[in-house]
Amino acid sequence: MQKGLKLTDILTTVVISIVFGIVYKLWGPFYYFVKPFGLHIDQLIYGMWFIAATVAFLIIRKPGVALLAEIAASSGEFIMGSEWGLEVLLYGVVQGLFAEVAFAAFRYKRFDLFVVSLAAIGSTIGSLIMDFYKGYIEALAPWNLALFLLARFVGAVLISGVFASSLVKALEATGVTQLVRSASKEDFDQLNR
Amino acid sequence: MRLDIRYRETWLHQTNPTFKLLVMLSVFLLVLFVHNPNVLINLSLGLLLLFFFYTGYPMKHLVLFFLPFFVIFVSTASSMTFFGQGTTTWVRWGLVHITKESFFRGMHLGFRALSFALLGLLFSLTTRPVYLFYSLMQQLKVKPKYAYSFLAGVRLIPVMLEEFQTVQNALKVRGADEGGPVKKMKRYAVPLLSQSIRRAQRIAIAMEAKRFSEAKNRTFYYQIGVSRYDVIFLVTMIGLIGLSYYMASVFPYFPLTDVR
Numbered sequence: 001m002q003k004g005l006k007l008t009d010i011l012t013t014v015v016i017s018i019v020f021g022i023v024y025k026l027w028g029p030f031y032y033f034v035k036p037f038g039l040h041i042d043q044l045i046y047g048m049w050f051i052a053a054t055v056a057f058l059i060i061r062k063p064g065v066a067l068l069a070e071i072a073a074s075s076g077e078f079i080m081g082s083e084w085g086l087e088v089l090l091y092g093v094v095q096g097l098f099a100e101v102a103f104a105a106f107r108y109k110r111f112d113l114f115v116v117s118l119a120a121i122g123s124t125i126g127s128l129i130m131d132f133y134k135g136y137i138e139a140l141a142p143w144n145l146a147l148f149l150l151a152r153f154v155g156a157v158l159i160s161g162v163f164a165s166s167l168v169k170a171l172e173a174t175g176v177t178q179l180v181r182s183a184s185k186e187d188f189d190q191l192n193r
Numbered sequence: 194m195r196l197d198i199r200y201r202e203t204w205l206h207q208t209n210p211t212f213k214l215l216v217m218l219s220v221f222l223l224v225l226f227v228h229n230p231n232v233l234i235n236l237s238l239g240l241l242l243l244f245f246f247y248t249g250y251p252m253k254h255l256v257l258f259f260l261p262f263f264v265i266f267v268s269t270a271s272s273m274t275f276f277g278q279g280t281t282t283w284v285r286w287g288l289v290h291i292t293k294e295s296f297f298r299g300m301h302l303g304f305r306a307l308s309f310a311l312l313g314l315l316f317s318l319t320t321r322p323v324y325l326f327y328s329l330m331q332q333l334k335v336k337p338k339y340a341y342s343f344l345a346g347v348r349l350i351p352v353m354l355e356e357f358q359t360v361q362n363a364l365k366v367r368g369a370d371e372g373g374p375v376k377k378m379k380r381y382a383v384p385l386l387s388q389s390i391r392r393a394q395r396i397a398i399a400m401e402a403k404r405f406s407e408a409k410n411r412t413f414y415y416q417i418g419v420s421r422y423d424v425i426f427l428v429t430m431i432g433l434i435g436l437s438y439y440m441a442s443v444f445p446y447f448p449l450t451d452v453r
Binding site: 007021039078082141 | 298305
C-alpha cells in the first residue's frame with residue numbers, strides 16, 4: 001500500500017474541484033447581484049463556496065481529499081480571475097482545513113448527512129475567522145451580526161450539507177463513484193458469499 | 194484565465210511565478226493589518242497604476258476587467274456603512290444607520306477588497322498557469338503528482354465549459370430545461386461531474402501507463418529560474434508600500450488613522 005493519496009485520487013479530486021471552481025467563479029457575480037437586496041440575503045448562498053470539499057470527500061472518501069478539493073476549487077476560481085482575487089486562495093485553504101477536521105473527527109469512517117453538515121459548519125467557521133480579520137464583522141450592529149451569522153450557517157448546511165449529499169447520491173446512481181472508491185468491506189463480503 | 198486576448202510581455206510576466214505569488218501573499222497579509230484608510234487608498238492607487246500600465250493588456254480590456262471590481266467595492270462598502278456601529282450619526286432611516294465611523298470603516302473595506310482584487314488580477318493576468326505549476330515543482334518542491342493534476346485540471350476548463358454548453362443544448366432539445374433551481378442545478382451537475390470523474394480516471398491511467406513516476410530526479414521541460422526581474426518586482430512592491438505609508442503621514446486625505 002502506498003502512503004497518502006494516489007495519482008488517481010488526486011487527479012479526480014482536482015478535476016471535480018475545477019468544475020466547482022467554475023461554479024465558484026460564476027457564483028461571485030450572483031452573490032453581488034443578490035447583495036443589494038440587503039439584510040444579508042447574500043449570506044444564504046455563501047455556502048456554495050464550501051461545496052467542493054464535501055462533494056469530493058463523499059465521492060472519494062479518503063483523508064486529505066476535502067482540503068485538496070477546496071484548495072483546487074479556489075485556485076481554479078483564482079486562475080479564472082476571481083473578483084476577490086488573492087483572498088479566495090487563503091479562504092479556500094482555511095475552509096478546506098476546517099471541513100477536513102470535521103471528517104477527521106470521525107476518522108473518515110462516516111459519510112452521512114450529519115458529518116457532511118458538520119463539515120459545512122466547519123467551513124463556515126473557517127470563513128468567519130477570515131472575515132473577522134478582513135471585514136471587521138464584529139463591528140456590525142448586534143442584530144445585524146446575528147442575522148449575518150444565522151444566514152451563513154443555514155445556507156452552508158443547506159447547500160454544502162444537504163444539497164451536496166443528495167448530489168452525490170445522484171452520482172452514485174450513475175455508477176461512476178465505483179471507479180474511484182476503494183473496495184469496501186461489503187464488496188469483499190459479496191465475494192466471500 | 195487569459196482567453197485569446199493579445200498582450201505584450203512586460204517585466205511582470207518575467208518574474209518567477211512562485212516568487213510573485215509569495216510576495217503578493219505577503220502584501221495581502223500586510224493589507225489585512227492596515228487599519229489606516231490613507232495608507233490603503235495610496236496602496237490601492239499604486240496597484241491600480243501597475244494594473245493599468247504594466248500588465249501589457251490593451252486599455253479597453255483592462256477597463257472591462259475592472260468593472261466587476263467596482264461593483265465589489267460598492268457592495269462591500271455598503272453593508273458596513275449602513276449597518277455598522279458608530280457614535281456620530283449622519284443618517285438614520287429605518288434599519289439603516291449611517292455613522293461617521295461606519296462610513297469610514299465601509300470605505301476602508303471597499304478599498305481593501307479593491308486591493309485584494311487588484312493583487313489577484315495582477316497575478317493571474319501576468320502568469321501562465323503552466324509556468325506557475327512548473328515553478329512550484331522546481332522552487333517549492335511541490336510533488337509532481339499534485340502539480341500535474343492541477344495542470345490537467347486547468348487544461349480541462351475549456352473542455353468543461355464546452356460540455357456545459359452541450360448539456361444545456363441537450364436539455365433544451367428534450368424540453369427538459371424547466372423546474373426549480375435545485376432540480377436544475379442537479380440536472381447540470383450530475384452529467385458534468387460524472388464525465389469529469391471518468392475523464393480524470395482516463396487521464397490518470399494514461400499517465401501511469403506512460404510511466405509517470407514519483408522519481409526524485411525528474412527533468413522538466415520548462416526550466417523556471419530566478420532573474421533580475423524578481424529583484425525589480427520586490428523593490429517595486431516594497432517601494433509602493435513604503436511610499437503609501439510615507440504619503441499617508443505627510444499628505445493624509447482624512448484626519449483618521451484607525452477605522453476600528
